[in-house]
Amino acid sequence: MGRMDDRSVIVTGAGRGIGRAIAERLAAEGAAVAVTDVDEDTATGTAAEIGGKAVGIHADVTDPGSVRAMVQRAREEFGRIDGLVNNAGWDKIGPFVDSDPADWDRIIRINLYGVLHTSQAVVPVMIAQGGGTVVNIASDAARVGSSGEAVYSAAKGGVISFTKTLAREVARHGINANCVCPGPTDTPLFSSLFEGNDRLRDALVKAIPFRRLARPDDLAATVAFFASPDATYLTGQTVSVSGGLSMV
Numbered sequence: 001m002g003r004m005d006d007r008s009v010i011v012t013g014a015g016r017g018i019g020r021a022i023a024e025r026l027a028a029e030g031a032a033v034a035v036t037d038v039d040e041d042t043a044t045g046t047a048a049e050i051g052g053k054a055v056g057i058h059a060d061v062t063d064p065g066s067v068r069a070m071v072q073r074a075r076e077e078f079g080r081i082d083g084l085v086n087n088a089g090w091d092k093i094g095p096f097v098d099s100d101p102a103d104w105d106r107i108i109r110i111n112l113y114g115v116l117h118t119s120q121a122v123v124p125v126m127i128a129q130g131g132g133t134v135v136n137i138a139s140d141a142a143r144v145g146s147s148g149e150a151v152y153s154a155a156k157g158g159v160i161s162f163t164k165t166l167a168r169e170v171a172r173h174g175i176n177a178n179c180v181c182p183g184p185t186d187t188p189l190f191s192s193l194f195e196g197n198d199r200l201r202d203a204l205v206k207a208i209p210f211r212r213l214a215r216p217d218d219l220a221a222t223v224a225f226f227a228s229p230d231a232t233y234l235t236g237q238t239v240s241v242s243g244g245l246s247m248v
């Protein structure tokens with residue numbers, strides 16, 4: 001018996017990185033997982049490797065039509081949706097004063113609007129079912145700031161604030177909503193941001209009390225807890241999984 005048996009969960013951006021680890025962990029605990037990603041090949045590939053009840057579905061979180069189609073497909077596959085993990089995210093690092101508004105737009109559309117679109121498509125389903133759980137992946141950049149990530153920090157801060165208000169609005173329907181904030185985590189996104197800057201990467205690792213980057217599995221364990229029946233009385237909370245880099 002797994003604590004996620006008989007539960008179905010949508011994970012966005014689950015083709016690789018943290019989202020993939022979350023999908024694997026939830027499936028290992030018994031959940032039927034909709035592995036969704038804008039990169040359809042990684043979504044279907046990850047779902048095939050997980051096997052069992054996992055299904056790979058294309059979804060671009062910036063596009064409400066694409067999100068609605070994905071949610072419809074997940075409902076057809078599983079009959080119900082018990083969990084939503086908003087993991088899809090993106091960033092481009094650089095000083096704010098030199099940044100391009102076209103990049104602000106992309107950052108906000110993926111990181112903030114993405115969460116709004118999926119929540120508006122899934123939460124009514126959970127309300128009709130009489131319960132559910134939402135876990136949003138924010139960032140420590142939102143909690144403590146991060147040089148070079150001004151607009152991303154703003155978008156993720158928006159995710160944390162949105163989650164708190166959503167949590168208040170839907171608690172009476174038996175739905176909880178919480179945020180998990182990764183610290184620096186060893187993923188393809190992190191590698192691309194620090195490519196060619198080993199000194200900065202090493203300095204960052206030295207600043208982490210546990211002296212290593214987070215592994216996607218570290219995040220997945222915390223997300224699985226929030227998505228599980230063990231966390232039904234927890235809502236509106238924000239937890240950092242950062243090896244102690246931030247203690248907020």
Ligand code: NAD
Nearest residue numbers: 013017018038060061087088089139182184185187188189
């Ligand atoms: P990643 O780039 O390795 O994986 C992100 C996935 O999201 C990719 O598969 C990508 O295709 C998908 N994606 C991107 N745009 C999308 C869209 N419009 N619609 C659907 N899917 C989309 O990144 P990661 O490091 O695994 O990050 C996962 C989450 O954790 C993100 O929300 C990120 O902001 C957050 N985060 C990561 C770190 C870190 O150090 N890696 C730190 C703090 C927060």
